[in-house]
Amino acid sequence: MNKLYAKGEPEWTELKKHLFDVVHLAHLFLKYLPNLESLTNLEDEINDIAILSALFHDMGKACSGFQKQLKSNKKWGYRHEIISVSILDGLEYKHKDIISRVILSHHKDFQYFTKNFSSLDEERDDIIGNIFGIEKSDENEDIERFNKELKSIDIEFLNSIQDILNHLYDEHYLNNRYNYTPKLSKQHPVKEYIIPFSNENSFPEILLRGLLIASDHFASAGIKEIPFIDYKYFSFLDRFKLRxxxxxxxxxxxxxxxxxxxxxxxxxxxxxxxxxxxxxxxxxxxxxxxxxxxxxxxxxxxxxxxxxxxxxxxxxxxxxxxxxxxxxxxxxxxxxxxxxxxxxxxxxxxxxxxxxxxxLIQYFFSIKFYETGLLxxxxxxxxxxxxxxxxAKSMGMFLGMIHYISKKLGxxxxxxxxxxxxxxxxxxxxxxxxxxxxxxxxxxILSKQCRHKINIISGSIKDYTEEIKNKIKSGKRIIVVANSIKSAINIFEKFENVENKVLIHGKFIAKDRAEKEKLVKDRELLVGTQAIEVSLDIDYDEMYTEPAPLDALLQRFGRVNRKGEKGISDIFVLSNIDDATKFIYDQHITEKTIETLRGIDLLSEDIVEPLIDKVYNKLNDNYEKIFNETYNSFIEMTDLIKAYKWDDEAKDKFHKLFDGIEVIPYSFYDTCSNLIDQNRFMEISNYTITISNKQFYKYKDIIHREEFKRGLSYYFIDMKYQSDLGLIETTKNDPLFM
The missing domain is CATH 3.40.50.300 (P-loop containing nucleotide triphosphate hydrolases)
Structure with missing residues (x-):
């Protein structure tokens, strides 16, 4: 037998080796996903359907036309998946139809085939003929090309398939023995399996298609094993006395x-x-x-x-x-x-x-290869x-995803x-x-946990700068939280004589933000925005904060006396709700929060939940409306997920739902240009700042797309940037800083 290849330069992977690699990975995925059998309702059949799909998926590459393409780099002009399914026809197996559909679609979806092989769709041609008064298109051209390619298949390869099947059974990849006769389908696979296919109850085939695509992609990338986690890693919990x-x-x-x-x-x-x-x-x-x-x-x-x-x-x-x-x-x-x-x-x-x-949510928009994500x-x-x-919108989608994965994916x-x-x-x-x-x-237990004393104060942070400076001199470490970047920068600049300080907010380039997050643990003064509410594992002595809804404030409080080892720590909450705070937060909820906290002295953990429920005794009408619309739309969308169908525009649609465009301050233009010259363009992300779509539109006159070699382009913003302060506000009431 002549050597047959699945891939050409530079690796020249032999066809049989690639098929065995994909079979092996499919076998591992079946171990990796132990409940796939029950999810698909295919019981004892799931293993063999998956393995046989992996084995036959690329057999169409045994055509002489494909082999010539690898050596000459001239396009073959035909789909190997179609020939693979024709080769499969010689297999005696009751689920050959499922395997055929999975193989046909492992590179392209069904829309591609119905569009490019439309002459095979008799019903469609009849409809077109009736509307336009023209005769049905001739399917002979597609059939003739199909038959021509079938005749070019390597006969020795076909004769070896039975031995391959026997080997896979002997090595316990297949649960059953199968007979194979080296014969080819006379019916065009698109006409036989795609045109009459109904998408009803096709969920099992979504997962099977995902399994083949994942196995094929990983094998092509040289991945030979799927990492399994050893149970021993969980033994670290044994070191703790669990509460x-x-x-x-x-x-x-x-x-x-x-x-x-x-x-x-x-x-x-x-x-x-x-x-x-x-x-x-x-x-x-x-x-x-x-x-x-x-x-x-x-x-x-x-x-x-x-x-x-x-x-x-x-x-x-x-x-x-x-x-x-x-x-x-x-x-x-x-x-x-x-x-x-x-x-x-x-x-x-x-x-x-x-x-x-x-x-993860993007997979539910039927993006290309979404099946591997669901799998x-x-x-x-x-x-x-x-x-x-x-x-509200994010929560609606997130809970829609939770509904689907708990209901459909086990x-x-x-x-x-x-x-x-x-x-x-x-x-x-x-x-x-x-x-x-x-x-x-x-x-x-909660009633015995009390870390914070609540103090509601008037005025603004600037009225307390001297008080804060004196506390720092006495050895205390202070956090100051502002609701806007503008306010945070103004506050930070008032502490110019405090050397051991750091400012954190969302308009630093990635490189500077990462460096500042490393510094926060040992600073005397941390000034920040909502960015400090989550994730930062810090423990300061006292806090001064602008007003915010109760759930946001409680997250901020958690950065002070984190483990309760400092006795009772003072929290100072401003009562004045300025314009920036009204722009960011629901004014009614913020006012209700301040009113509720006025009656609190020591904030023990047992009263936190009642306070939360008092402030949020109902969701506001706008939140309720947006949440319900988004959640219900997401559920409807997941009900419409179809096997063998991708939405080519889904990824763009998905990303437009969320704010987030990366820009680079112009002061880093030369740095980025040099990185590109040195082929270090991956490092350019160090100099990016994410702004919202609204902010991008607001600043469209000072944001420009700059073109570089290799077809690379980036958005640059013509706004002052300092490593200690971030992007600097240019106009009054600038929404970029609110």
Whole structure:
């Protein structure tokens, strides 16, 4: 037999080797997803359908035309998937129709085939003929080309298929023996399997298609194994004496909600919940979801230390930059390693992935290869942290996703927060098919936990600068929280004589922001915006903060006396609600928060939940309207997910739903140009700042797209930038800084 190849230069992969590689990965995925059988309702058949799909998927490459294409780089002009299905016709198997559809669609969706082989659709041609008064188009051209390609298949290869099937049975890849006769289908596969296909009840084929696509892609990328996490990694929990709520989490089976104070070990609770699923083999992979990049990076560091870099993925829009910064500090990995982690994270190929919800939600928009995303989310565990941080639209989509993955994908979800109002918790509970377990810290324990004394004060932060300076001189470490970037910068500049200070907000370039997040633990003064509410593992002595809704304030308070080891710490909350605060927060809720806190002296943890429910006794009408519209639309959209159909515009549609355009201050133009000249363009993300679509439109006159070599282009903003202050406001009441 002549050597047949699946891929040409530079690796020249032999066809049989590629087929065996894909079969092996499909076999591993079936182990990786132990409940796939029950999800697809194919019972004992799922294994052999998956393995046979993997084996036959590229057999069409045995055509002489494809082999000539590899050697000459001249396009063959035909689809190997069509020939693969024709070769499959010689197999005796009752589910040959499913395998045929999966193979036909492993590169293109059905819309491609119905468009490019339209002459085979007799019903369509009859309709066109009736409308326009023309004769039915001739299908002979498609059939003639099909028959021509069939005649060019390597006969020796066909004769070897029975031996391959026997080998796969002997090696326990296949559960059953199969007979194969070297014959080819006389019926065109598009006409036989695609045109008459109905999408009703096609969910199992979504997962099967995802399994073949994932196996094929990973084999082509040289990935030979799927990492499984060793149960021994969970033994770190044995070093802790678990608290009551952590023990309840450990024992909780199924979907669960944990409400516990900041610093009470919620992360350990969630891992204790997950541990039993890994122990019993009910799952092999876990997604840990957080809303913000900084908190994701922090959790990634923690998990990669516990479970190993080789088992932990990072998934957000600036993951590569974060990976380089995180690991370069400890010299654990190279830049090339960071690129590999990023790419494998995008493929969801880690037992543990720390991610934003948006990286996962996009798969429900039927983007190209969405099936691999749904496949690898099936049977998974989802730990959802800081769920209170989402706006109405985001919450609607997120809970829509939770509804789908718990209903259709067999996934289990653990949601946790220090602050979930009852009205929001009810929406979360309603997104599950059955009511989740609710875990709370015992009130008697909470009543003994008191870290903060609340002081409502008038005026503005500037009225207290001298007081704050004196406290710093006495050895106290102070946090000041402003609601706008403009206010934070103005406050920060009033402490010019305090040397050991840092400013944190959302308009620093990525490189500077990362450096500042490293500094926050040992500063005398931290001035920040809402950016300090989550993720930063810091512990200061006192706080001065501008007013905000109660849930936001409670997150801020959690950065002071975090572990309760400092006795009672003072929190000073301003009562004056300025224009910037009204622009950012619901004025009624903010006023209600201040009114509620006026009656509080010592904030013990047992009164936090009643206070939250008092402030949020109902969701405002606008939130309710946006949430319901988004949630219901998302549910409708997931009901319309169809097998073998991609939405070519879905990715753009999805990204337009969210604010986020990266710009670079013009002061870094030369730096970026030099990086591109040195082929270090991946490092340009160090100099980006994310602004919203509204902000982009507002500043369109000073934002320009600059073109570089290699077809690269970036948006640059003509606005002053300082590494200590970030982007500097240029106009009065500038929305970029509110």
């Amino acid at each position: 009551e709520h952590q023990l309840k989490s450990k024992e909780s089976k199924g979907n669960s909600i944990l409400i516990a104070p900041t610093g009470s070990g919620k992360t350990e609770s969630s891992i204790a919940w997950a541990k039993k699923y890994f122990k019993t083999g009910e799952t092999t992979h876990l997604f840990y979801i957080l809303p913000f990049t900084a908190s994701i990076n922090s959790m990634y560091e923690r998990f990669s230390d516990i479970f190993g870099i080789e088992n932990t993925g990072l998934l957000h829009s600036k993951a590569l930059n974060s990976l380089i910064q995180i690991h370069n500090e400890n010299e654990k990995i190279t830049i090339e390693d960071a690129k590999t982690i990023k790419e494998q994270s995008k493929k969801l190929l880690f037992p543990i992935i720390i991610s934003t919800p948006w990286q 690898l989310m099936s049977d998974a565990l989802f730990i959802v942290d800081e769920i209170h941080c989402y706006d 996934s289990n979800i653990f949601i946790m927060s220090a602050t979930i109002p009852k009205v929001l918790r009810e929406k979360i509970e309603n997104s599950f098919l059955s009511k989740p377990n609710l875990i709370k810290v015992d009130k008697k």
